[in-house]
Amino acid sequence: MYDRIKGFRDFYPGEMAARREAIDTLEDTARGYGFREIGTPALERAELWTDKSGDDIVDELYSFEDRGGRHVTLTPELTPTVARMVVAKQQELSKPIKWVSTRPFWRYEQVQQGRQREFYQTNVDIFGSSEPDADAEILAWAADALTNLGLTGEHFEFRISHRDILGGVLESYDDDIDTEAAIRAVDKSDKLSTAEYHDLLIGAGLSADQAVEFDDLIADGDLEAVESFAANERVTDAVDNLQNVLEAAEDFGAREYCTISLETARGLDYYTGVVFECFDSTGEVSRSIFGGGRYDDLIESFGGQSTPAVGVAPGHATLSLLCQRAGVWPEETVTTDYYVLQVGDTRPEAARIARDLRERGHVVETDVAGRSFGSQLNYADSINAETVVIAGEQDLANDEVTIKDMNSGDQTQVPVDDFPGDLEQPTFDDLA
Numbered sequence: 001m002y003d004r005i006k007g008f009r010d011f012y013p014g015e016m017a018a019r020r021e022a023i024d025t026l027e028d029t030a031r032g033y034g035f036r037e038i039g040t041p042a043l044e045r046a047e048l049w050t051d052k053s054g055d056d057i058v059d060e061l062y063s064f065e066d067r068g069g070r071h072v073t074l075t076p077e078l079t080p081t082v083a084r085m086v087v088a089k090q091q092e093l094s095k096p097i098k099w100v101s102t103r104p105f106w107r108y109e110q111v112q113q114g115r116q117r118e119f120y121q122t123n124v125d126i127f128g129s130s131e132p133d134a135d136a137e138i139l140a141w142a143a144d145a146l147t148n149l150g151l152t153g154e155h156f157e158f159r160i161s162h163r164d165i166l167g168g169v170l171e172s173y174d175d176d177i178d179t180e181a182a183i184r185a186v187d188k189s190d191k192l193s194t195a196e197y198h199d200l201l202i203g204a205g206l207s208a209d210q211a212v213e214f215d216d217l218i219a220d221g222d223l224e225a226v227e228s229f230a231a232n233e234r235v236t237d238a239v240d241n242l243q244n245v246l247e248a249a250e251d252f253g254a255r256e257y258c259t260i261s262l263e264t265a266r267g268l269d270y271y272t273g274v275v276f277e278c279f280d281s282t283g284e285v286s287r288s289i290f291g292g293g294r295y296d297d298l299i300e301s302f303g304g305q306s307t308p309a310v311g312v313a314p315g316h317a318t319l320s321l322l323c324q325r326a327g328v329w330p331e332e333t334v335t336t337d338y339y340v341l342q343v344g345d346t347r348p349e350a351a352r353i354a355r356d357l358r359e360r361g362h363v364v365e366t367d368v369a370g371r372s373f374g375s376q377l378n379y380a381d382s383i384n385a386e387t388v389v390i391a392g393e394q395d396l397a398n399d400e401v402t403i404k405d406m407n408s409g410d411q412t413q414v415p416v417d418d419f420p421g422d423l424e425q426p427t428f429d430d431l432a
Contacts, residue, residue, distance in 0.1 A: 007117025
């Protein structure tokens with residue numbers, strides 16, 4: 001007996017049916033906004049990550065040396081991959097570039113609630129626009145995707161900030177401060193005690209008093225107070241940009257879900273502007289559902305032309321936790337429109353009926369195991385068949401088939417040549 005590897009999941013048909021419905025909702029919503037689907041490789045050169053984050057990140061990767069001597073890794077996230085793709089065909093691609101992709105990723109990290117070592121995300125990105133409208137469209141897509149899943153503003157909120165507000169406030173101190181380290185500390189703050197958080201800020205170069213002052217300032221989320229405190233152009237421009245994004249989000253129908261939260265920082269260093277995270281409004285799901293933001297410098301850092309970019313990546317595991325908590329996760333069950341039941345030597349006619357129903361777009365099963373009448377009927381019930389078409393030798397001798405409604409148990413006979421006839425989805429109610 002072989003055990004499943006820790007951090008990897010199996011999805012049986014019922015679970016997969018629910019996941020497929022959710023994925024289709026995310027992707028259909030993206031298509032409505034004009035996002036085009038792309039496909040990306042499972043394997044990339046590890047340098048895509050080590051060149052930006054250092055060799056220490058290798059501990060978090062499923063990386064190895066392939067037979068060609070290349071240092072490669074299973075892809076841990078999509079953003080560097082799409083950056084590489086944009087650079088490769090930058091001159092050929094119409095701007096703005098709007099892409100969507102659903103796929104698995106792999107990270108060697110601690111398994112916990114909503115986090116596995118193999119995980120699935122739907123990534124939605126816009127390249128080539130620095131306008132606040134692009135940020136707002138990402139927020140609007142995320143809001144529409146969640147509400148299309150059945151969620152409401154009572155179930156989730158977007159906590160939104162701007163990286164340059166934090167960076168500009170930190171710059172306003174005269175001391176030599178490691179801004180990126182301080183921002184990473186802010187990103188971890190909700191998982192730490194106050195003392196641990198302040199120690200990280202002190203380690204980034206703030207004094208103990210400054211750490212307390214900085215913590216209090218951003219915790220209040222008062223943009224006017226922050227702008228007055230910093231008194232520099234970087235913060236002023238960032239506040240203006242954040243407000244412009246929120247104004248656009250109002251027009252796009254997403255503002256009601258947004259709360260200004262300057263403690264929202266996003267830990268990845270490539271973020272440059274507006275950032276946001278989605279949270280369960282009740283706090284029952286203890287971690288961020290997903291996040292996104294602007295990363296205007298990444299394409300250029302990969303050797304391309306300067307190209308502004310903004311995106312978001314809902315993780316399916318945390319999203320399912322939110323939907324389950326709210327009671328809107330799709331039912332984890334398989335459904336079947338028709339089961340064509342064979343009794344005796346009736347395969348030719350049963351197969352014809354099954355083909356005719358499938359041509360109308362229905363889910364149809366028929367016997368492929370030579371089972372008895374009772375076994376076939378039990379199987380039809382187990383796959384939640386709505387209608388059973390019984391093609392028995394006696395039925396066909398009378399030029400009939402029997403149509404059975406599985407919910408009520410009612411059944412009727414109809415001429416075999418008239419089934420399915422001109423009806424797109426014939427049921428017992430149509431034929432009785």
